[in-house]
Amino acid sequence: MVEQSKWLFQQATIDMKSQIASSYHNRRGYYKFEGIGYGESNHHDDYNNNNQDDDSIEAFLIGNERASQLKSEYFQARGIPKKVWSQYSDCQFNQWPSSTINNNNNSGFQRVHSKNSINNNDNDQQSTLMNNRDQLFKSTILKYFDQCSSISLSIVQLISMSLGYKKNDLDHLFSKNDHTLELKHYPPLKSILSQQEQQPQRQYIRMNEHKDLSCLTLLLQNKRVDGLELYDNDSNTWIPAPLIDDCFLVNTGDIIEKLTEGVFPSTLHRVVNNPSTSTQSRYSAAFFYVPNWEKSIDPLSSLSTNNNNNNNNNENQDNIKKKIHSVLGLPITSSPIDHSERFTKKTLGQR
Ligand SMILES: O=C(O)CCC(=O)C(=O)O
Numbered sequence: 001m002v003e004q005s006k007w008l009f010q011q012a013t014i015d016m017k018s019q020i021a022s023s024y025h026n027r028r029g030y031y032k033f034e035g036i037g038y039g040e041s042n043h044h045d046d047y048n049n050n051n052q053d054d055d056s057i058e059a060f061l062i063g064n065e066r067a068s069q070l071k072s073e074y075f076q077a078r079g080i081p082k083k084v085w086s087q088y089s090d091c092q093f094n095q096w097p098s099s100t101i102n103n104n105n106n107s108g109f110q111r112v113h114s115k116n117s118i119n120n121n122d123n124d125q126q127s128t129l130m131n132n133r134d135q136l137f138k139s140t141i142l143k144y145f146d147q148c149s150s151i152s153l154s155i156v157q158l159i160s161m162s163l164g165y166k167k168n169d170l171d172h173l174f175s176k177n178d179h180t181l182e183l184k185h186y187p188p189l190k191s192i193l194s195q196q197e198q199q200p201q202r203q204y205i206r207m208n209e210h211k212d213l214s215c216l217t218l219l220l221q222n223k224r225v226d227g228l229e230l231y232d233n234d235s236n237t238w239i240p241a242p243l244i245d246d247c248f249l250v251n252t253g254d255i256i257e258k259l260t261e262g263v264f265p266s267t268l269h270r271v272v273n274n275p276s277t278s279t280q281s282r283y284s285a286a287f288f289y290v291p292n293w294e295k296s297i298d299p300l301s302s303l304s305t306n307n308n309n310n311n312n313n314n315e316n317q318d319n320i321k322k323k324i325h326s327v328l329g330l331p332i333t334s335s336p337i338d339h340s341e342r343f344t345k346k347t348l349g350q351r
C-alpha cells in the first residue's frame with residue numbers, strides 16, 4: 001500500500017493529479033489541504049502550483065467502486081431509472097490515475113516517462129509499462145478496500161458480542177460497504193525545518209486534534225515515520241502511538257460511541273511532526289468504516305425495543321444528523337445522511 005502511495009504522490013505529475021482532482025460535486029480523487037497548526041485553508045485549486053516548498057498535505061480519496069448502488073433507496077424513492085443513477089450529481093465516483101487517457105494528450109505524466117524514450121517503439125513500451133502501473137495501483141487499492149471492509153466487520157462483530165449482543169446484530173448497517181479510504185502524504189516540512197534549526201526539539205502539529213465521525217478507522221502508517229498521537233483522558237496528555245510492523249492502528253469513531261452508548265468512546269487524536277523524522281515523507285492510509293448512508297444510527301440497546309419505539313428512533317436519527325451537519329456546516333435537509341460527506345477536505349481542518 002505504501003508503495004502505491006509513493007507512486008501516486010511522488011511520481012505522478014501535476015497534470016496527472018489535476019486530471020483526477022476532486023471537486024465540489026465529486027469529492028473523490030486527489031486534493032491538497034493545509035494541515036499545520038490552526039491553518040484551515042484548503043488548497044483545493046492548488047494542484048496547479050508545483051511549488052517544491054509547498055508544505056500542504058496531499059490526499060487521495062476513494063469510496064466503493066460500485067458508486068451508483070450506494071444510494072439505491074434514494075434514487076428509487078424519487079423514481080429515477082437505474083440506468084441514469086450514475087449520472088446524478090449525488091453519485092460520487094472513483095477517479096483513477098490513468099496513463100491511457102493521457103497517452104495522446106501531452107500530459108505531464110507521459111512527458112516525464114517519455115524522457116528516456118528514443119523512438120516510437122520505446123514509447124509504446126513505456127505506455128504499456130505505465131498502463132500496468134496504473135492497473136496495479138487500482139487493483140491494489142480496491143483489494144485493500146475490500147480487505148479493510150471485512151476486517152472492520154469482524155471487529156464490529158466482536159464489539160457486538162463483547163457487549164452481549166449477537167455476532168450479526170450490527171451487520172445490516174454495513175451491507176453496502178459505503179466506506180472511504182484516504183491515502184495521505186505529509187511531505188517533509190520545509191518551513192518548519194528552518195525553524196527547527198533554532199528549536200530542534202519542538203514538535204509541530206500537522207493535523208489538528210479531532211475525532212473521526214466513522215464507526216472505526218483502520219490506520220496504516222509507513223514504517224519508521226510515526227506521528228499519530230492519542231489523547232489520554234486519565235492523564236490529560238497526548239500519547240504517541242508506537243509504530244508496530246504489519247499492524248493497523250484501529251481508532252474508534254463517533255458512530256461506535258453512539259452505537260455502544262459510550263462504552264467504546266470516540267478517540268481524540270492528532271498528527272504531529274516528530275523532530276527526528278522531519279526530513280522524511282510520512283504516508284498514511286485511513287480506512288473509515290461507516291454505515292450505509294440511509295441507515296439510522298441507534299444505540300445497540302434499542303434493538304429489542306425497535307419495533308414499538310419508532311418515535312425514539314426518529315429522534316436518534318435527527319440528533320446524529322444534526323451533529324454531522326453541524327460538523328460539516330451543511331444545511332439540515334430531509335434527505336438521508338451521507339455519512340461519507342464528513343471526510344471531505346472541507347472538514348479536514350476542523351477535525
Ligand atoms: O494521517 C494520519 O495518520 C491520521 C489521519 C487522520 O486522523 C484522519 O484522516 O482522520
Ligand SMILES: [Fe+2]
Binds near residue numbers: 210211212
Ligand atoms: Fe482521524
